[in-house]
Structure formats: structure tokens, C-alpha cells
Amino acid sequence: MRYIVIGAGAVGGSIGAALFAAGRDVVLVARGAHHDAIAAGGLTFRTPRGTEHLHIPVVAGPDELTLTPDDVLVLGVKVQDSIAALETWGPVPVNGGGTADTDLPLFCAQNGVEGERIALRRFARVYGVTVMLPATYLAPGEIAAVGDPLIGVLTVGRYPNGSDLLVDAVCADLEAAGIGGRPTEAVMRWKYTKLLANLGNAVEAITGPVESGAATDLVSRARAEGLAVLAAAGIDHAGPDEDAGARTRLITREIPGQPRGGGSTWQSLTRGTGRVEADYLAGEVVLLGRLHAVPTPVNATLCRVADDFARRGVRPGSMTVPELLALIE
The missing domain is CATH 3.40.50.720 (NAD(P)-binding Rossmann-like Domain)
Known part of the structure; x- marks a missing residue:
């Protein structure tokens, strides 16, 4: 093989x-x-x-x-x-x-x-x-x-x-x-679970490492919208306990002398590829929301801003969390 x-x-x-x-x-x-x-x-x-x-x-x-x-x-x-x-x-x-x-x-x-x-x-x-x-x-x-x-x-x-x-x-x-x-x-049950986890990617790419309480709350809001659209669409996914069980084998350690990079969306912006996968992460939540009449303002904004960053070649972490929240509100 x-x-x-x-x-x-x-x-x-x-x-x-x-x-x-x-x-x-x-x-x-x-x-x-x-x-x-x-x-x-x-x-x-x-x-x-x-x-x-x-x-x-x-x-x-x-x-x-x-x-x-x-x-x-x-x-x-x-x-x-x-x-x-x-x-x-x-x-x-x-x-x-x-x-x-x-x-x-x-x-x-x-x-x-x-x-x-x-x-x-x-x-x-x-x-x-x-x-x-x-x-x-x-x-x-x-x-x-x-x-x-x-x-x-x-x-x-x-x-x-x-x-x-x-x-x-x-x-x-x-x-x-x-x-x-x-x-x-x-x-696909597991891929939908991973989709929920990946909804923090755009927050990290737009505002930098998710460390503050405001950034963490924003990721939680994005995932809450994700859970709502999956429920409305009748799409099954692994629960938190199952997901945690699957992750028990994944342990990370620092590489000496090598700073850890950001997630996949962050990396795409860093390399200036001109495109990011936000349309298929946050954008998937937006699509399901529109199909099933569930509002998704957080993910819609994340998708729009991440795509704009990619088109214009904006470096990751170039917007503050308050600035991003203002666009959502």
C-alpha cells in the first residue's frame, strides 16, 4: 500500500x-x-x-x-x-x-x-x-x-x-x-464535533491568541451558535465527554527553541495565501443557520472578517477583541 x-x-x-x-x-x-x-x-x-x-x-x-x-x-x-x-x-x-x-x-x-x-x-x-x-x-x-x-x-x-x-x-x-x-x-459525527472546536480558529486569526476572558467568551458564543444550528438541523455529534475521551491520547509538548504557531486559519494569514477556510468552518454554521432559521451573527462576522483579512493580506491578530465585538453588536 x-x-x-x-x-x-x-x-x-x-x-x-x-x-x-x-x-x-x-x-x-x-x-x-x-x-x-x-x-x-x-x-x-x-x-x-x-x-x-x-x-x-x-x-x-x-x-x-x-x-x-x-x-x-x-x-x-x-x-x-x-x-x-x-x-x-x-x-x-x-x-x-x-x-x-x-x-x-x-x-x-x-x-x-x-x-x-x-x-x-x-x-x-x-x-x-x-x-x-x-x-x-x-x-x-x-x-x-x-x-x-x-x-x-x-x-x-x-x-x-x-x-x-x-x-x-x-x-x-x-x-x-x-x-x-x-x-x-x-x-461525520466526529467531524461535526471537530467543527465546533474549530470555530475558535477565526477568533485567534483575527485578534491573536485566545487568552483574555473576552476572547474566550466570544469563542463560546460562536460554539453556542454551532450547537444551536446542529440541533435545528438534527445533526448528531459527539458530546463533551466523548470528545474529551477521544482527546486523552493527544498530549502536546513544546519543541525546544521553537515557538508554537497558531491554528490553520492563523497560518494561512501568516503565509499570505489570499484564502482561508473560514467559509467551511464558521461559514458552515452560517449556512445551516440560514437553512434552519437560526441567527448566527457571531459566526457570520467571523467569516466575513477572516475572509477580508485574507483578501487584503492583513496580518493575523491585527484587530482587538473590542473592535471585533463592535462589528458583531
């Missing part, structure tokens, strides 16, 4: 690095300076246990390798970049017959709950992955993950529901690689 990780950023790169270090067959897919740095000197992977320089095979696109029936595609790009990645990889021929979109499994290691639905329009075999893996893309060719002893915990299942032998095999490989692999029959 060969893992082709499409999007070797913080999460995808960490998954690929851990699997490769454990002796699994891995190919990273990266672009631009990140691709060039990995191709020239390998991927530098920093964790609390030390630094590894891993010479993982890397390609810029599907024209640089031949797909086989034993390949597993891992989609690690942000959800807003899913369509472009799926359109690139879907029609690629598989050695022996067929194409990637009809013959190969696709695992969506992404935040939010829309990635799997987007993927299922194009790929016949889609798997959901709930990602708990705190990591940072530091620079081209360099990634840090702060989980220890496990790098992260991934909950994996068929989309929209169910499990199979491939889920078990992937989870076994993850465990061997130092990543907790949790098979589940109801992966």
Missing part, C-alpha cells in the same frame, strides 16, 4: 512524514518552494522528540508518477482548494485500468464537513478523517508537530458512514507510525 499525500502542508506533511519514518511507502505532493525544498534536501520534521530529515519522494503533480491499484490518496489540502486538487487527480489513469476517481480510495484529512461531500461528486470511494494533529508549516521544506508521544489522533471511516478492512489497515499503519488511528462507523 502506497500513500500519496496530496497537500504536504502542516497536517498532510506530518502524516506523510510519520508514515515514511515508520517504513511505509509514501509520496508527497507539494507545490512551489515547498516542493523544491523537499526535493533538494528532504522534509525537515520537528517534534518534541527531536528533528528528522526525511528524504521522502515528492512530486508536483500526477504526471510525475504512475498510479497503481494499491495506492491510497490522502487529501491534505484546505477544503477551499479541494476542487482544483480533485479535478487534477480524478481523471489520472491507474496502471492496469480505470482512473483514480473510480478505482482508488480518497481519504479527506481536512477540517470542516464539506470536503467529503465535494469529493464524493468526483470520487466513488471517499473516506472521512477527523484530524486532531496540532502542527505548523514553518517554512518551505520544514514542518513542526507538537504532539507527544503521539503526533496526533485521526478518526477514520467511510463517507457518509460505515467502515471496512481498508479503514482498519490505515488505522493500523497510523498506530505503527505514532499517530492514533481510530476506526469508526460514523466519521
Whole structure:
């Protein structure tokens, strides 16, 4: 089984690095300076246990390798970049017959709950992955993950529901690689739970680390709206006790000499990508609110401001909490 990780950023790169270090067959897919740095000197992977320089095979696109029936595609790009990645990889021929979109499994290691639905329009075999893996893309060719002893915990299942032998095999490989692999029959139940947790991402990206009482209260308000829309839509999710139980295996430690980066939205603003995933986090709550007549003023504002920051290239943490609250009120 060969893992082709499409999007070797913080999460995808960490998954690929851990699997490769454990002796699994891995190919990273990266672009631009990140691709060039990995191709020239390998991927530098920093964790609390030390630094590894891993010479993982890397390609810029599907024209640089031949797909086989034993390949597993891992989609690690942000959800807003899913369509472009799926359109690139879907029609690629598989050695022996067929194409990637009809013959190969696709695992969506992404935040939010829309990635799997987007993927299922194009790929016949889609798997959901709930990602708990705190990591940072530091620079081209360099990634840090702060989980220890496990790098992260991934909950994996068929989309929209169910499990199979491939889920078990992937989870076994993850465990061997130092990543907790949790098979589940109801992966979207866990992804909606993670969605609620990710509603603090925009607050952090807009106002800086969530440390003050006002910032914490704002995150609580965003999550309260999330709970309200899930209830109105009749969408099941894991409760606080279940979520806490799943997180018991995820312990983080500082990497000596390496300041910890912010969340995924913070990192996108820091790199000046021009786009953030807020539309698929806070924006998912807004969408459900509009569909089910539930007001979501906090998440609507978070989504609008985060998107504006990305378009204008505003640095993360450039707005105070009182300024953000004024926009909501």
C-alpha cells in the first residue's frame, strides 16, 4: 500500500512524514518552494522528540508518477482548494485500468464537513478523517508537530458512514507510525464535533491568541451558535465527554527553541495565501443557520472578517477583541 499525500502542508506533511519514518511507502505532493525544498534536501520534521530529515519522494503533480491499484490518496489540502486538487487527480489513469476517481480510495484529512461531500461528486470511494494533529508549516521544506508521544489522533471511516478492512489497515499503519488511528462507523459525527472546536480558529486569526476572558467568551458564543444550528438541523455529534475521551491520547509538548504557531486559519494569514477556510468552518454554521432559521451573527462576522483579512493580506491578530465585538453588536 502506497500513500500519496496530496497537500504536504502542516497536517498532510506530518502524516506523510510519520508514515515514511515508520517504513511505509509514501509520496508527497507539494507545490512551489515547498516542493523544491523537499526535493533538494528532504522534509525537515520537528517534534518534541527531536528533528528528522526525511528524504521522502515528492512530486508536483500526477504526471510525475504512475498510479497503481494499491495506492491510497490522502487529501491534505484546505477544503477551499479541494476542487482544483480533485479535478487534477480524478481523471489520472491507474496502471492496469480505470482512473483514480473510480478505482482508488480518497481519504479527506481536512477540517470542516464539506470536503467529503465535494469529493464524493468526483470520487466513488471517499473516506472521512477527523484530524486532531496540532502542527505548523514553518517554512518551505520544514514542518513542526507538537504532539507527544503521539503526533496526533485521526478518526477514520467511510463517507457518509460505515467502515471496512481498508479503514482498519490505515488505522493500523497510523498506530505503527505514532499517530492514533481510530476506526469508526460514523466519521461525520466526529467531524461535526471537530467543527465546533474549530470555530475558535477565526477568533485567534483575527485578534491573536485566545487568552483574555473576552476572547474566550466570544469563542463560546460562536460554539453556542454551532450547537444551536446542529440541533435545528438534527445533526448528531459527539458530546463533551466523548470528545474529551477521544482527546486523552493527544498530549502536546513544546519543541525546544521553537515557538508554537497558531491554528490553520492563523497560518494561512501568516503565509499570505489570499484564502482561508473560514467559509467551511464558521461559514458552515452560517449556512445551516440560514437553512434552519437560526441567527448566527457571531459566526457570520467571523467569516466575513477572516475572509477580508485574507483578501487584503492583513496580518493575523491585527484587530482587538473590542473592535471585533463592535462589528458583531
